[in-house]
Structures are given as structure tokens and as C-alpha cells.
Amino acid sequence: MSAREAALLTLVAMERQKAWSNGHLKKVIQEQRLDRRDAALATRLCFGVIQNRMLLDHYLQQYSAMKLSKMESKVRNNLRLGLYQMLFMTKIPVSAAVSEGVKLTKKHCKNPRAGGMVNGILRNLARHLDELPTLDRGNPVAYLSLLYSHPQWLVEEWSQQLEAGELEELLRWDNSEPPVTVQVNTCRFQTSQVAAALEEEGMTVTAHPWLPDCLVLTGTGDLTQGRAWQTGMFYPQDPAARLAVLAAGLLPGNKVLDACAAPGGKSFAAAMTMGDQGELYACDLHAHKKALIEAGAARLGLGSITAQVLDARKPRKGWEGTFDTVLADVPCSGLGVIRKKPEIRYKPQEELAGLPALQGEILDNVAHYVKPGGVLLYSTCTLRPQENEAVVRAFLASHGGFSLEGFRLPGPMGEQPEGVCTLWPQRLGTDGFFLAKFRRREDHD
DSSP states (O other), X not given: OOHHHHHXXXXXXXXXXXXXXXXXXXXXXXXXXXXXXXXXXXXXHHHHHHHTHHHHHHHHHHTOSSOXXXXXXXXXXXXXXXXXXXXXXXXXXXXXXXXXXXXXXXXXXXOTTXXXXXXXXXXXXXXXXXXXXXXXXXXXXXXXXXXXXXOHHHHHHHHTTSOHHHHHHHHHHHTSOOOEEEEXXXXXXXXXXXXXXXXXXTOEEEEOSSSTTEEEEESOSOGGGSHHHHTTOEEEOOHHHHXXXXXXXXXXXXXXXXXXXXXXXXXXHHHHHTTTOSEEEEEESSHHHHHHHHHHHHHHTOTTEEEEEOOTTSOOTTOTTOEEEEEEEOOOOOTTOTTTSGGGXXXXXXXXXXXXXXXXXXXXXXXXXXXXXXXXXXXXXOOOGGGTHHHHHHHHHHOTTEEEOOEEETGGGEEETTSEEEEOHHHHSSOOEEEEEEEEOTTOO
């Protein structure tokens, strides 16, 4: 199977089965045993089409007599792949992009005329690549929306928070290739030791510029196949997620609840921050995710973690006022991690409307688990004020025993005296996150 075919099958699965790009593509790569080079190419093709889908469709529709929405999924995505290669992967000959598209159409599509249609559309585009219609700049939001393939409503929201230049920088950032960052298992290994082990496996390893014990990797391939992974030397985690744990100010011996823990990265970070000394309950709504957390903790050799199935919206008898710290990394729209989950940008806006109520419900419930004088750390991986600042305001209005408390983060963020902060990707080079630290009054019952 070629890299383009792997990308095609993933794109089709996303449309038909609502599959996640990363998970499905990884499965195809493993099943077909693609080598590192083809796996990298398949990933770039698949992610590239998702990142630029609106722009690709805009041009394709102008050179097709049939509406794209009426086409078979495999035809439509074959066209997208072909045009993406022509526009963004100029080292691949245009003729190869066309011929591969025709070949895959004939192989996978039922309509015997589909191959001819794909051939005609792609060849017509190939002849006009240098004279494609200029995008209309009359409406800046609509222009940026189309140029960077972000829904117009989302660009409009962010335009209320950012100046025009920085807004475009964020959109450009979302369409860039994310680096692989990992956190060293400091309970068992030295950072230099882990870096050397990864270099022995053929990777290029660079220390993160401002986050201790964080490494940036290139040339990774499948990380899980190496000895460093199998011996528990590290775990993948973006610096932003690590900052969410550091903001809580955990200490060895603390009793901590990670209320929405899966897949476990923040629980692992919390356990390591405490030197694996204390009690950490890592909870999730689904049993299979509990097993995922347990497997990760076992691989890393973290004995302080107990995984449990828990609905964070419902009271748990016996837990009231017993935790030094509660981490509430709540379900959210995920619009701060578009770079890693590019399809999340296309989630319908109406599906996000109920999230603030859910987030508030979780926060209201888990607040009861914080002991007097303890900490409640609220975090999301989104950049929407409706899910961030608005939820914080609503919580404070109904919970007089809690107040915001300042904290300090490493690197450029530094002091956060207000107790809340947004981690903007284009400023920090991290995922987009929001953090709010609450302290419960000692005298509050």
C-alpha cells in the first residue's frame, strides 16, 4: 500500500465512520507495515488535506462541473489529495500526483467513469496552477477563514481576542507540523540518560528551551517500539499540559484527585512532581480508559496512582473535603490543540453550546472534594472565553469559599498574579490551554 492510499483510506474513514485521523492512520500504517518514510508521507498527506480542506474544496469546485458534496467520498478525497500535492508538495511531480489519483480512483471507486473525471479535473487544475483565482480580501475574516481553512465563526471569535497580525499567526500555527515532545520519567531516570537512549534509537533530541526535563524529538517513527519507551523512560506530553500540573503547586505526600484523567498524562506528571510519594486518584468515566491509565502507570513504574471509574458530575460519598488538590481538566471543544487534531476545527458550532454547562457541573461537584485550605485547578485545552473565563466567573459567583490564587510558571509565562492565564500557541510554541487556580478558605465548611 502506498502512502497516498493510506491517507485516502483514513480520510474516507473520517467522513464515513467519524474516525479520528491520528488513530485510524496509525492503525493503517501498522497493519500495512509502512516503513518510516512512507508513514511520514502518509501522515503529511492526510493532515495536510484536513488542514487545508476548505481551500482545496474552494479551488476544486471551480474546476468541477459536479458538486463535491455529490461525489463519492473516495473520489472527493482523491481530488483533495491530488491538489494538495500540487499546491503544497512541489517536490512531487504534478504528473505523479495526477496519475496516482487516477490509479487509486479506479482501484477503489465503483463508478467506471470516476477515473476519467478525476483525470480531467486534476489535469485542468495542473494547467492553471499559476493562475488560480485570487481569494477575495474584502472581508478579512472570510479571507483568513478560507486561506487557512478554519470555520468563519471560529475566526470571528478569535478576532475579538487577537489583533489581525497575531490572529493570522495563530491560524498559520494551527496548520503547521507539531513537534513531538516528551517528559522524562524523573522518578526513575536522569534527563541526560533518557536523551542518550533516544539518540541511540536514531532520533534527534533537543532539550526544551524553558521547560525542565522536557525533550523535543524529530525522526521518531513509532515511539512505542523502542527500548526507551518499553522501560518507562518517558511519556509524550505537550509542555502546556505539564504547566497545568505545575500551576497546582503539588508537594510530596499530597492526596490528589485527577477527576478527568484519561489518557493519564497529567496524572503521571502529578505523580512525578510529588516524587511518587502520596496518593493520586486518576479517574475517568469509561472503564477502558481506566485500563489505559493503569497500563501507563505500570509502564512508568508509578506506584502512587490508583485508577478508578468515576463520573465527575456525580457526588462520590466519602470524598468530601479529603483532597489537598483536585485537578479538573474538563471535557472541552479542544480548539487549542487543532495543530494535533486538525479535524476538530470542523466540529459544528452548535455541538459546543452545551460545554460550559457541563464544565460548570463538573467544577461544582469536584469542588466538594477539596479540603479546607486545598487547591482546585481548572484547565481546558481550548481558547474560547465561553469555556474558560466565563466558567470561572460563574463558579466564583456561586462558591464563596473559593478564591483565585496567583501562581508561577517556568519560562516566558512567569508570574500569574490573577490566578488565571491563557497559553496561546503562537506566543509560547505550546498547545493552547487555559488555567485557573482556586484556593478553598481554611475556615470554609
